[in-house]
Every structure is written in structure tokens, then in C-alpha cells.
Amino acid sequence: MTCAALIVAAGRGTRAGGDMPKQWQALAGARVIDWTLSAFRAAPEIDHIIIVLHPDDIKSYIAPDGIDVTAGGATRAASVRAGLEALEARGITRVLVHDVARPCVTPSLIARVIAALEHGPAAAPAVPVSDALWTVEDARVTGTRDRTGLYRAQTPQGFHFDTILAAHRAHAAENKPDPADDVAVARAAGLDVMVLPGDETNLKITHPPDFKRAEAQLRGAMDIRIGNGYDVHRFGPGDHVMLCGVKIPHERGLQGHSDADVGLHALCDAIYGALAEGDIGRHFPPSDPQWKGMESHVFLRHAVQLASEKGYKISNLDITLVCEHPKIGPHSAQMQAALAQITGLEAGRISVKATTSERLGFTGREEGIAALATAALVAS
Ligand code: MG
Secondary structure: OOEEEEEEEOOOOOOOOOOOOHHHOEEOOEEHHHHHHHHHHOOOOOOEEEEEEOHHHHOOOOOOOOEEEEEOOOOHHHHHHHHHHHHHHHOOOEEEEEEOOOOOOOHHHHHHHHHHOOOOOEEEEEEEOOOOEEEEEOOEEEEEEOOOOOEEEOOOEEEEHHHHHHHHHHHHHHOOOOOOOHHHHHHHOOOOEEEEEOOOOOOOOOOHHHHHHHHHHHHHHHOEEEEEEEEEEEEEOOOEEEEOOEEEEOOOEEOOOOOOOHHHHHHHHHHHHHOOOOOHHHHOOOOOHHHOOOOOHHHHHHHHHHHHHOOEEEEEEEEEEEOOOOOOHHHHHHHHHHHHHHHOOOHHHEEEEEEOOOOOHHHHOOOEEEEEEEEEEEEO
16 A cells, blocks of 8 residues: 555635735744645655645745645646646555645544545545534524534545546546535545544634634644753661662661652652742742651652643653662662652653762762653643
8 A cells, every 4th residue: 555645735715814825824833834744744654745736836835855746726626636647657545635724634633544445435534513503694693504414524535546536537527616625526426435533623724813723733732841850868877768769778878858769859850840840849848847758759749740730741751860879770670660650651651770970979979869850741
């Protein structure tokens, strides 16, 4: 199977406002067309991408490497057909036709459309209409319509390549009015079109406010936060240390107000840092006797919970412990498992590393243990 994406970007639509067609307008730091392309480039099932542009735009557009460009026609159907004809000799077996004005399309929706083509010649996403439907004249409601069985069509619409090319050729030969989309062309050719659930977020930029909605979607997907944390505790009397939630026998203990788990404290600070929520001392002041001797997993659970309340999920955690002794290597898997249990993350998203400081400095003299941590959070 060789799968192509055909991006229709030949329109001159101005309903979206601005002084240029919407595909060239800026959206969340890039152009509409760039966002749409990047979604298809991120889909591993797509082998080939072709963009159909207005003839006036072809010269000025510099396509990213590996992406073809061809000139569209006078109508949307003519533009799609031009793209299909340009793909004909390339051994394509599946094609997804997508409107450039849907820049919030996701690689997962793309994958679902392609998967549906295993079961039939045509498949397209759609969302059931949930609002009441009215007819309106002169800003007055003149009637209601039954919404039963009504769906809002989306793209990408997927087809077996030879089938949709033949359907478009037949449509052009018959000189019919411009169809609403490629599903209409397919149905006119007698094809069965399977409907799969669309995404509410896969909106089409048509009117000026749609830019704001699309921008919120795209910025949300990009909202990644990084935080770092650093902590030190000094050795004192004792027979064990707590490190990353694991009790390790040692000839000395770590001193601190709580259980002095330097690893967990650094991780807390990394998460608080990513959230711009200060540090562990702000949330659990050492002056407050209720935290005395507290097991530090309570602090880390608080940091994780705060991230979740603020709309973020933790993508990964990375921690480095700095000490000569105890040796961390034999305990690192257990620490990883303990951190997974405390945070609810899968173990594969938690890294526990250690280093010595080559006998230099306070860690080298074994006066204490230092820990550095990094947390990456993504908007959920
Ligand atoms: Mg500490």
C-alpha cells in the first residue's frame, strides 16, 4: 500500500478576512498551510504529499523537501482532479484529500481514515449535529429542521486511488455543478462511503473567529513546560538514607526537616518550577512543625496533583544523584519503580541516574548528597 495526501489549497476564499487567501495567513506562529502540512508529515502512514495551489501562488511558494506542488483548476473538483492526475504515475493505492483550511487535523485521525480504507473504497470523518437546526429569514426564526441522521462532514476524506480518480474523471466529463466535496463525487460514481467519528477540534477556518479557535488548539498542543530542581542534604548520624523513595542501608543518614529524601525534593522543585509555582519550601515550609519527619512522597504527590489541577500532565522525569556512597546503581531500578508508584507515571518515563564528583567538593568528601532533576510537562 502506498498512501498519498492531497492538500487542496487553490482557493481564493476571503470570508475568513484578511487581505490574502486564508491558507497563507498567519496562525500560531506559522501559516495555515504549514500547520496542515506538518500534521500530514507527522503521520507515518503517509508516503507522499502533493499540494494543489492556485496558479498565481505556485511561483512564490517554496515547498518543503519531498513535497510536490501542482496547479489547481477553476473549481475545487477541478483542483482535486489535477492533483490526482499528477499522482497517477506514482503507484499510489490510497489517497487522502484534505482541505488546507483544516490545520488542526491530527496524525491519529489521518491514521484512522487510512485504516478504514481496509474495509471499503471510501471513508470520511464526520460529527453528528447536536445543535437544533433552524431556518432563518431577516434574523427571525421561520422554522426548525429535524437533525436526526445529520452529520457535519470533515476532511481528510480517504479513497482507493484508482476508484476516486475514475470518479473525478467521470464527474468532469459529465459537466455537472461543482460538488461539495470528494465524498459527493464518490457517491455520484456509486461508491459506498464509510463514516468514521471526526474530531470536534478538526475545525475548518471559514470566518475570522475561526483563527482564534484554531490558534487555541494549536498552541495548546505546543504548550510544553520544563522545570529543573536541585537539592542538597548533609550527612549526619544514622544507619540508612532515603533516596527516591527507597530506604538504603548506609553507615550515616541524611539530615533534614523531613525524611531528607534529596531525590524527591529535587523532583518536586522541577515540577513546581515547570508550573512557575515556586519551590518545595513555599508549599511545605520547614518552619511548619506538621512537616517534621514527613515522608517525602507526600510532597511529590502534591506536586503531581498540582500539575494535574493546572491542566498539565507529566511527560517525563529525569534525576541525577551525586554521591560517592552509597552506590546508586544497584538500587536505581527499585527507585524507578518507587517513583512510578508515587507519581502514577509509567516507569519508562522516569530516569534515575547517578554520578560521583570524582572525590571533589562536598559530595566528593562525602559530606552530603546532591540531586538534580528535570521535569517535562505537557498541557493535557
Ligand atoms: Mg531538601
